[in-house]
Amino acid sequence: MTLDDRKAEVLRAVVEEHIETGLPVGSRVIARRYRLGVSPATIRNEMADLEEIGYLDKTHTSSGRIPSDRGYRFYVDELMPNRGLSSDDSHIIESLFRSRVKDVVSLLKETVRTISETSRYLGFILGPESETVTYKSIHLVPTSRERALLVIVTDIGFVESCPIEVPPMSREEMQHVSDTLSRNLTNLAVEKVADRAYELLREEAHRYARIVGQVVDFLNSLVTDSEHERLYVGGTVNLLSQPEFRDVERVKDLLSAVESEGVIQAVLIKGDQDKDPFIRIGRENEVAAAKDLSLVFGSFSVGRTEGKVGILGPRRMDYSKAVALVRQFEMKLSQYFSPDE
């Protein structure tokens, strides 16, 4: 579906005006504020046409128009300007990524907070799928007589840990076990770890069966619990300044959806992912809870695999800015995770 120039201009004007004010927009405002060189009456006619083909909606019989999902879609596909970042924003982002002395988890947390701060919507990051990681180091730290902490570092710098039970043993023996595990299980693809571990079981004394078992269980749980701490979301406070969330019920719905239901994951998976950044508007998200929400997101590379980073906000989102922000964060995160190779 294509539109003649003037219709396109009217649609653009309605969308941008609505994004800015949040109110239904009428023909007068457009005639006055956007210099299209025609009278309100003409614009009214165009708007009636745009409504007929499904790009605009009315809230009631006689008030201004608001864009429909399809209207927004046409806008983002065809009309949206390619704005850069404001210098304030790029400054904020630069300083976030400047200090490299930061562990992965803190970085991701601070990143979602920064996404939210610059966009005024909700920021989120979905870490890379755990199936694709390998382990760089496996380490056993004694904590008490019969317990030790299993510490694992993945190739992308995540540190996972888990307390396990160990038979009483000397410091040296523990060190030996730790080294053996580390030597034999690191830098393996995950699916091979279990096999290799069972070889160890045969080689080493039966004494260590218990430990190896727990290690394998833990490694498996990292892969299986695919939700294992992969999703970072932040910026509720900023979202509350948006007029669409003046009503607490809305906020509650949104938060419970995000927190528990894995709505974000569902949305990210669905649909053919055309071009980066991806944009999902309102009901395009096939998840009922997200019918009034939009997402703008893209992926960043982490070694051979990738994660997702994006913005979740009301349908009336500043898509142009959101796209610019997501692009920037994709780039920065890719850099962070693939520094010098």
Place this chain on the structure above:
Amino acid sequence: MTLDDRKAEVLRAVVEEHIETGLPVGSRVIARRYRLGVSPATIRNEMADLEEIGYLDKTHTSSGRIPSDRGYRFYVDELMPNRGLSSDDSHIIESLFRSRVKDVVSLLKETVRTISETSRYLGFILGPESETVTYKSIHLVPTSRERALLVIVTDIGFVESCPIEVPPMSREEMQHVSDTLSRNLTNLAVEKVADRAYELLREEAHRYARIVGQVVDFLNSLVTDSEHERLYVGGTVNLLSQPEFRDVERVKDLLSAVESEGVIQAVLIKGDQDKDPFIRIGRENEVAAAKDLSLVFGSFSVGRTEGKVGILGPRRMDYSKAVALVRQFEMKLSQYFSPDE
């Protein structure tokens, strides 16, 4: 200040009724619902007295009374029943602490969520002060040619990490450095670490100066940034069901206070900490942002030091239940952190 029996009963009735309904409570309701054996008129007189001595307030000249801060204070000190936990709640808590295969950070996160779920207010945990921790293990994991991940395990099971720059070196050499650091810097009180590290500097080749420097910096930063990830807060969604947070502005104020200002820390430090659990009601918190909030919190022991766990909610809080919950969480967390000694 002490109260004759009937006044105390009236105060208790007002407080409990108000906690339950959230509305100003009138003399009729009390006469009908709480069997005090006197007429509304008598209760009106008692209420007038209670207002005069500052235990009750009115929202406007002619509607029921609500408890003042001092009224709540008298209630929690003298009148509050010592309720146990509902079997539902203790069941939820039990199952949280049953599975021991969980790292510290996940446990703390899930705990604040559970506190919120059972109390319907905000749950928080403030980890032990970092000055008192010692390090159990220091470990260097190579991540690329010139970078490595420094992984540190503290005596209470926290795992901290930080990427550092290293000169190119062989696997064996890295292992050697890692072992040397670990051997020399672990199980020391933090303040001694720097001294010890500088001894190392002299002993080992100048080559490692850079690494040792970064390790010391990081260890120091863990202590100095006293806010370093010590505070866990959770349960915004649950808070939104409370009628006092029907207004988004309130929620916004609260969240920004909690997120950025360190209001909780400020409150926890202030004031003589009489008996455990501590209760701070409304303006008793000398922090302006918390003038309509109450906190119920206590401490749990972590080895030789301690952390704090508590509930943050509106002044109209179910104190009795909050106290029971905090007690339970104190106990469970103490057990978790001091398992078998």
Place this chain on the structure above:
DNA sequence: GTTAGCACTCCCGCTCTCTGAGTGCTAAAG
């Protein structure tokens, strides 16, 4: 095709009123 003019619609904010829950006071009863 465009635009001015006009009748019509309907949301929104305003005031006004009414109701009901609650109070304080007074005077009678216990």
Place this chain on the structure above:
DNA sequence: CTTTAGCACTCAGAGAGCGGGAGTGCTAAC
């Protein structure tokens, strides 16, 4: 002297009613 019934009074909150204003669609003229 304490308790209670009765009563006048207060005030928040819910509705009803009433413009005003922003907007529309339609028609007729340019």
